[in-house]
Amino acid sequence: MTADPGRGLVLVVEDDRAIAELVTLYLRRDGFGVHVEVDGLGAIAAARRLRPVAVVLDIGLPGVDGVEVCRRMRAADDWTPVLFVTARDDEVDRVLGLELGADDYITKPFSPRELVARVRTVLRRASGPVGGEVLRAGGTRLDLGQRRVWSGDAEVALTTTEFDLLAHLMRRPGQVFERAQLLSAVWGYAAAAGTRTVDVHIAQLRAKLGAGSPIRTVRGVGYAADRG
Structure with a gap:
């Protein structure tokens, strides 16, 4: 069909x-x-x-x-x-x-x-966005234009959603986001979808990026990316 x-x-x-x-x-x-x-x-x-x-x-x-x-x-x-x-x-x-x-x-x-x-x-x-802005934080490098990510010298394969979640955090280094804010900004819908969705994607990103992951947990609030 x-x-x-x-x-x-x-x-x-x-x-x-x-x-x-x-x-x-x-x-x-x-x-x-x-x-x-x-x-x-x-x-x-x-x-x-x-x-x-x-x-x-x-x-x-x-x-x-x-x-x-x-x-x-x-x-x-x-x-x-x-x-x-x-x-x-x-x-x-x-x-x-x-x-x-x-x-x-x-x-x-x-x-x-x-x-x-x-x-x-x-x-x-x-x-993805037009342009070749490259973001860096910790051991992670993210190319917004090419939608590619590296941890150290190794390229990391991410899903569309994983990439967008990481990019959202890295474009605003140091800013702490609540899970509901990330659902709205990245997925496009509100907390009714369940904030567990965010936690799972964060865990996956950390596992893929390894020691170079710039993502940190702010206990009781949400997540942020370290400054480059």
């Missing part, structure tokens, strides 16, 4: 036909091309073959589930933005997905308009 992608091709992975058709309808109205897969193995093959601009990925798939699809994509160094769809408000599902490199998630039942807005937001972030 495809269409000419005016704004790029979105891979929708959903085994519920009615939901897949509804999501497809709204994405196409917004100018996206759409390709639908109904299982995990098909999704992995389609992601490799079609190189979509984003993946809307249901967790509860038959056989290979959405979490495993995302894990295999990231293991293959595929950092296409992934938006998880979960059938219940289960923190375990959400946190595991985020730890594996998902950029966002939405819980069923959801508004198709909100889902499309989330896709647009993550793609807008992925396009």
Whole structure:
């Protein structure tokens, strides 16, 4: 199920036909091309073959589930933005997905308009700012124009959301942000999404950046980046 992608091709992975058709309808109205897969193995093959601009990925798939699809994509160094769809408000599902490199998630039942807005937001972030400003703090170097990050001499692969969270902190060194402020600034929505999302992404960034991470925790408040 495809269409000419005016704004790029979105891979929708959903085994519920009615939901897949509804999501497809709204994405196409917004100018996206759409390709639908109904299982995990098909999704992995389609992601490799079609190189979509984003993946809307249901967790509860038959056989290979959405979490495993995302894990295999990231293991293959595929950092296409992934938006998880979960059938219940289960923190375990959400946190595991985020730890594996998902950029966002939405819980069923959801508004198709909100889902499309989330896709647009993550793609807008992925396009990055124009210009070549380079930020430095601790042992981390971040190139805003190329959307690349180095810890020491080693380049570090980040998801779109991880990059934007790190950039937001590094562009305002020393400023302390509450979790709800980071949700609003980076994800584009308020604290109803759960501040645990921020904690998981911070933990992932620290793990990837290692000793060179400039991020510090301000107990009882939130997070800040050290000054360069």
